[in-house]
Amino acid sequence: MSFLLPKLTCKREVDQAIKSVAEKVLVLRFGRDNDAVCLQLDDILAKTAHDLSKMAVIYLVDVNNVPVYTQYFDISYIPSTVFFFNGQHMKVDYGSPDHTKFVGSFKTKQDFIDLIEVIYRGAMRGKLIVRSPIDPNNIPKYDLLYQGI
């Protein structure tokens, strides 16, 4: 499914995407194309991309291509999805340990659409962190390891 969405292959392209996407939610999916969960997530992203085209721009990023960002965004699990709005990072309170990114795949397309809409509306009101509208049961569970422990 991933061939349906545009890909960013180097740090410069990611920079450019973050800087140039204006008044829309920028969705960066960090992962690998052949990973099983990534495929599932990519399917959801690709199928919703058109419906969300006025609110969001979706890009796929391969974690191996951008080691700087992988490290900077603390990506330890793939897929991880990071949201930006007008060049600013948007945090979302999912009820999981990490507010900076969504780890894993969404359960349904509607979950993702709801999340984008909440982020968009929150950003338009000037909020840098929003509460996730997704049912906590539908959010994948994981443990976050502190660096060095």
Next chain:
Amino acid sequence: LVPEDRNRDNVGHRRRLREVLAQLQEATAAARAAAAAADGATAVQRYDPAEHDGRVWCPCCGLGVRRDERRGGLALLQAGLMQHLAGPEHRRETARFWRENRAEAALREQCLVPAEEYERFAQALERALAEHQRREEERILQMAADIREAERRQRETVQAALQVGELYPALAAPWRGAGTALQQPGPSGMQIGPDLAWMESSKVLTFIGHQVGLATKPPWLTEEEDESKQQIGPSYEEFLKHKEKQKLKKLPAERVGANFDHTSLTSDSWLPSFGRVWNHGRRWQSRHQFRTESGEKKRKR
């Protein structure tokens, strides 16, 4: 530009800064391009106040710099600007300007001219000047020769006419004007052509090389191209831009990243503000934190 703290980071200031720097860069690039070709014949031109009195505004030093240098009746193209750009004053002022306005450091080199480049330019200019003078002198000599030649031919023609006039005075008559010819028809031995003795007696006029300034076009003949070609009113692209702006105005002003400059140039090491998981403090601090971390790692290795 307003060097006050609160205005330094907003979009308007950055846009103005970009425009001003673009102008300066353009002027610098033009000067350097001209300097690279200073050996050619175009570097030195006859001074024309309308063309060579132009000034370039240097935003760093806050003064208008003469683009072309005037030396007597000649204009040295771009010499004034090059001298200014290569000067230590300008170098110091750009450093201050860049610091105060937080402009991108990469652009600064484009607004400066290295001293050795200016040296080369100055030498090339001297050569071009000497070459121009030599050509001018040659031209003057050539013109003097032409004038002498023309005078000689004129004298010969007059002589021939006088000789003819002795036989057929009517042919010589037009020399004295139609009226006299009509009044005194027929052959007349008394009639001799105009008295040309003064011409023979005095020497040929010496040409001292001064020319009446007719080489430049009079102002009413110079075409004003700009006005005729320029379209009146805003173009379609400008209209689209304006529409975009109006659209942006409708969005809430306090939205996230409303002031974010989407067009700024950044280097490869640029990182967005990102609130990291274990981050305390403001979001941009995580970037500094990350830099120090990665710096330490590199040192360890």
